[in-house]
Each structure stands twice: as structure tokens, then as C-alpha cells.
Amino acid sequence: MLRSQFEEDLLNLHNQFYEMGMMVSDAVSKSVSSYIAHDKQLAKEVIDRDEQVNEHEVKLEKKSFEMIALQQPVTTDLRTIITVMKASSDLERMGDHAVSIAKSTIRVKGTARIDQIEKTISEMSDYVKKMVDNVLIAYVKTDQEDAQVIAKMDKQVNQYYNEIYSNTIKFMQDNPETVVSGADYLNVAQYLERIGDYVTNICEWIVYLATGKITELNSNRQLGELDELSE
Template sequence: MLRTQFEEDLLNLHNQFYEMGMLVSRAIHNSVQAYVKHDKSLAQEVIKKDEDVNQIEIRLEKKSFEMIALQQPVTTDLRRIITVMKASSDLERMGDHAVSIAKSTIRMKGETRIPELEKAVYDMSDYVKKMVDNVLIAYVKTDQEDARLIAEMDTKVNQCYRDIYYQTIREMKNNPELIVVGTEYLNVAQYLERIGDYVTNICEWIVYLATGKISELNSNRTEEL
């Protein structure tokens, strides 16, 4: 009976983690939609809904500690609980970056935009969101092969960030009036790049869940430019 309850609690943990992941994925998508469409009300909605993400993380952490203390799980079960705790912490930070993008949208209201950079940021966000959605599926399936492939996708995210960085600097040099808006493009691209890093972290936790080994995937994280 105890074992059945434990399995049920474990399943609930994983379901809540997936729900949290879907909320974060939506937040990333909406924050960038708000950014490129200059939609202040959608940006405010992203900021408001971040509380839901935070609440799920608190519940997950509390339940995880409770299960460790009361059930004293070993080996595979313990790994599953640790993975949920660590990966949900990464998700929560991804949600924070979505909020930062939304806040950037509000600050940019009324500023002149640069269409080429707008498109580059949107394309980058589209790719990052794909990584987020894929990592949630890999997590549900405990698919370490997929996790390794998703981590490799971060190389392209880093390249997108570098391209946007240098293009923005060029625009700002050519027209000093674009310094305010250019700084926001740099910020948004950096938030997206960081989200890619957190996806890679979750990939590492999936590999840990599958193998019991901590692996560093995609060690070419973007250095500060």
C-alpha cells in the first residue's frame, strides 16, 4: 500500500513538472509575441502569470522534501525526485527570463524599432521555444538520446545571440539614437540565450535520471561577449 502511494506521489510530481514546463513554454512564446507586436497588455499578462509558475515550484520542492524524509527512497526513486527538484528550479529561472522579456516590452513602448533585429530576435525565440517543448517530451520519456540532441541545439542559440549582438552594436554605432532600443535588443537576446542554457541543464538532468551519471552537455556555453 505504501509503495502504491509513493508511486502515485511520484507520478503527481512528474505531472506537475510537465504542467509547469508548459506554463513556462507559453510564457516564453507570449513574452516574445508581446515584444515584436509591441503588445503591452500581453506583456503584463506574462508578468502576472509568473506567480503560477513560482507556486508550482514551491509545491514541487515541498512535496519532494516530504517524500525524501518520509519514504527514504533509494537509487532510482531518489534520482527521480532529485531530477524533478533540480529541473523545476531551471524551469523557474526560465520563467523569470520570460518575465524580463515582458518587462523589456513595456520599457520599449513607443521606441523606434529595427525590423531586421526584430526578425532575428523572433527567429531565435522560435528556436528556443522548440528546445523547451522538445525537452519536456524528452523528460516525460526519460529519453537521454533526445536530451543529448536537444543540448546540441544550444550551439545554434549561442550563434544567434552572437549575430544579434554584433548586428545591434553596428546599428548603435551608425545611429546613436538607437542606443536605448539597441540595449533592449541585446537584453532580450541574452535572456533567450540564458533560457537555452537552462534547457541544456534540464537535458543533463534527464541523462542523470537515465544513467545515474552527471554529464556536462554542450560545454560551449556562450562566454560573455
């Protein structure tokens, strides 16, 4: 009886994490759409809904601690709970960056815009959202191979950021009227780049869930193992 209840609780943790992830994916997409379209109403929706994301993280953390205290899980079960706690924290931070993009939308006034940069930001956003959606599927499947592939996608995110950075600086130098909007472009691109980093973090937690090893992806350096937690 206790075991079946524990398994049901674990399943609920998985489902709540996935639901939180879909909310964050939606926030990332809508925040950039609002920014490109100058849609302050959509931006406000992203900001307002962030409270739900935060509530999800608090519930997940509380339930995780409760399950560890009451059930004293070992091996894979413990790894699952640790993964949910750590990865949900990464999701929450991704949501915060989406809110920062939405706030940029509300802050921007009638400054000179640069269509070329906005097009690249939109492409970067689509790519980052694809990473977020893919990592959620990899999490559900506990697919460490997919997680490693998704982590490698972060290199393209960094390339987008570098392209936006260099082109924006050039536009700002050539036309001082674009300085205000240009500074915002750099911020938005940086928020998206950080979201890509948090996706990589979740990829690392998926590998840990599958193997019991904490490995730094996008690097040859292994950080060691957490097997002692699972014994």
C-alpha cells in the first residue's frame, strides 16, 4: 500500500514538473512575440502568469522534501526526486528570464527599431523554445542520449547571441538613434542565452537521473558522482 502511494506521488511529481515546463515554454515564446510585436498586453500576461510558475516550483519542492522525509527513498527513486527539485529550480529561473523579456516590451517606447536584429532575435527565440520543448520530452523518457544532443544545441544559441551582439553594436555606432533599442536587444538576447544555459543544466540532471553521475555537458570535465546519495 505504501509503495503504491509512493509511486503515485512520484508520477504526480513528474506530471507537475512537465506541466511547469510547458508553462515556461509558453512564457518564453510569448515574451519574445510580445517584444517583437510591441504587444504590451501579451507581455503583461507573461508577467502575471509567472506567479503560477513560482507556485509550481514551491509545491514541487515541498512535496519532494516530504517524500524524502516520510519514505526515505533510495537509488533511482531518490535520484528522481533530486532531479525534479533541481530541474524545477532551473525552470523557475527560465521563467524569470521570460518575465524580464516581457518587462522590456513594456519599457520600450517609440525608439528606433532595427528589423534585421529583431528577425534574428525571433529566430533565436524559436530555437531556444525548441530546446525547452525537447528537453521536457527527454526528461519524460529519461533519455540521456537525447539530453546530450540537446545540450550541444546550446552552441547555436551562443552563435545567435554573438551575431546579435556584434550587429547591434555596429548599428548603434552607425546610428545613435538606435542606442536605446540596441541596449534592449542585447538584454533580450542575453536572457535567451541564459535560458539555453538552464536547458543544458536540465540535460545534466537527466543524465544524472539515468546514470547516477553528475556530468558537465558541453565540457570534457566530469564533476564526479552522487552515488553515495543513492546507496
